[in-house]
Amino acid sequence: MPIKLPRPGKAAVGRRALRSSAVLASELAPYFANRIVHAGDRTLASALRRTCERLGATYVKLGQAVASSPAALPAGVAEEFRSCLDQGPAIPWPQVRAAVEHGLGKPIEALFAEFEHKPVASASIAVVHRARLLDGTQVAVKVLRPGIGAVVAADLNFLEPVFRFLARQGFGDTGNAVAYVVGLRHQIAEELNLQNEVRTMAYFRYLFEHFHLDSLTIPKVYEELCSQRVLTMEYIEGGPIDDVALAARYGVDPAPLVRDLLRAWVLTALGPGVFHADIHAGNLFLQPDGRLAMLDWGVVARLDADTKDLFVALVETAVGREEAWDAVTDHMVRSQGAFLEEGLGESRAEVKELVRMYMEPILTKPLKDVSMAAMFMNPDQARAANHGIPVPHRPFRERWQLNRQMAKAMRKAMAAGHFEEEMQRQTFLAGKQLLYLERYGRMYTPDEALLGDKEFLLTALEG
Numbered sequence: 001m002p003i004k005l006p007r008p009g010k011a012a013v014g015r016r017a018l019r020s021s022a023v024l025a026s027e028l029a030p031y032f033a034n035r036i037v038h039a040g041d042r043t044l045a046s047a048l049r050r051t052c053e054r055l056g057a058t059y060v061k062l063g064q065a066v067a068s069s070p071a072a073l074p075a076g077v078a079e080e081f082r083s084c085l086d087q088g089p090a091i092p093w094p095q096v097r098a099a100v101e102h103g104l105g106k107p108i109e110a111l112f113a114e115f116e117h118k119p120v121a122s123a124s125i126a127v128v129h130r131a132r133l134l135d136g137t138q139v140a141v142k143v144l145r146p147g148i149g150a151v152v153a154a155d156l157n158f159l160e161p162v163f164r165f166l167a168r169q170g171f172g173d174t175g176n177a178v179a180y181v182v183g184l185r186h187q188i189a190e191e192l193n194l195q196n197e198v199r200t201m202a203y204f205r206y207l208f209e210h211f212h213l214d215s216l217t218i219p220k221v222y223e224e225l226c227s228q229r230v231l232t233m234e235y236i237e238g239g240p241i242d243d244v245a246l247a248a249r250y251g252v253d254p255a256p257l258v259r260d261l262l263r264a265w266v267l268t269a270l271g272p273g274v275f276h277a278d279i280h281a282g283n284l285f286l287q288p289d290g291r292l293a294m295l296d297w298g299v300v301a302r303l304d305a306d307t308k309d310l311f312v313a314l315v316e317t318a319v320g321r322e323e324a325w326d327a328v329t330d331h332m333v334r335s336q337g338a339f340l341e342e343g344l345g346e347s348r349a350e351v352k353e354l355v356r357m358y359m360e361p362i363l364t365k366p367l368k369d370v371s372m373a374a375m376f377m378n379p380d381q382a383r384a385a386n387h388g389i390p391v392p393h394r395p396f397r398e399r400w401q402l403n404r405q406m407a408k409a410m411r412k413a414m415a416a417g418h419f420e421e422e423m424q425r426q427t428f429l430a431g432k433q434l435l436y437l438e439r440y441g442r443m444y445t446p447d448e449a450l451l452g453d454k455e456f457l458l459t460a461l462e463g
Helices: 010-037 044-055 058-067 093-104 148-168 174-191 194-210 244-250 254-270 305-318 324-343 348-364 372-376 379-387 396-415 422-444 454-462
Strands: 112-115 126-133 138-144 230-234 274-276 284-286 292-294 300-302
Touching: 010 044, 010 148, 044 058, 058 148, 058 174, 093 138, 093 230, 148 174, 148 396, 174 194, 174 396, 174 422, 194 230, 194 254, 194 274, 244 284, 254 274, 254 284, 254 292, 254 305, 254 422, 254 454, 274 422, 300 422, 305 324, 305 348, 305 422, 305 454, 324 348, 324 396, 324 422, 348 372, 348 379, 372 379, 372 422
Parallel strands: none
Antiparallel strands: 112 126, 126 138, 138 230, 274 300, 284 292
């Protein structure tokens, strides 16, 4: 079962806020100094990436989102944050040993023939060490970072009020930042119990067999060597799906794997209403045998009835069912009425037009011609990204009025509890996965639409 994040005291939040501010200032100072004297190669992106890595935990999660969304960012920014996927600081070996032995109830030597001290992956919430069982089997052992719950809770208690304040002032896309940190609170609470991940992996292994998704694999779990803070699983050889050189070395064509990844996402969402909700490249490993291993099942979306119905309606629009746009509009009005109708003053007809403007190109056009990032943009930017309509030049007075309108809409949405609603959380998670899928699709299937296989979609809808 999920664990609730601890309630940090004001002193803990204050210390973490001061630490965050100090690290940010120390990284930004050289950047601005270099800008002033026109010297050095330090960029703003590199300064922010180092800030995330030094602060760890929640900030590394933010860095992972940046690393996996190149289409939404200026060139090179996502690549700068690449190290956030799996190159965080190691946990000191004595702490790893203590966590494993406490979690499994025996000395490491009684459970493993060999246990490497250096981690093979080191992310925001946990580290992964390679080990060998007594029978010689190679395994990967995932260990939660000590005290990570308290650190994340303090970070979120500092960041969330800041983002909410900025959103209430109508600043940029800070509403997306509010949605992110609210969702992160739920997400990390679940990740803090690795037994949840054990059960999830078993369930999805069953689903993949049921849907005959033979090209996708999930590591075997050794349940007798798992606990709340330790997870022992099959060691997977390979590397990230976006490593083109690795794919060439293996002689693997990633395009069919990307199609199967999308099919898995659609089938599990339409069927049981679940999907892997953290498919960044560090969690998708090309294997030498040509299959794709899906790793790190700590973040899984479980769609409530309304959100699942919305997903079904969107798939129906992709196969050309015109009436489905009315169903999509109904869902958006119910879930975001405080923002769209009360805040922005949009009529139902205008909401339908707006939703269609955002979503139709994403669902139907070739991936090379659209940007999933438009989902997180303002209407002017979205029209430019996916419809080729230039961003209009607006005078200062009009921009100020739009800012005030957005601020009003955000205040209405927050007062109505919009960001705490389950549909909002699940659709935000789905939107993040679409950014990841877009990246792999642009790399390997650029001439295909995200949901371009209508025959498959019709079969999935009927099933």
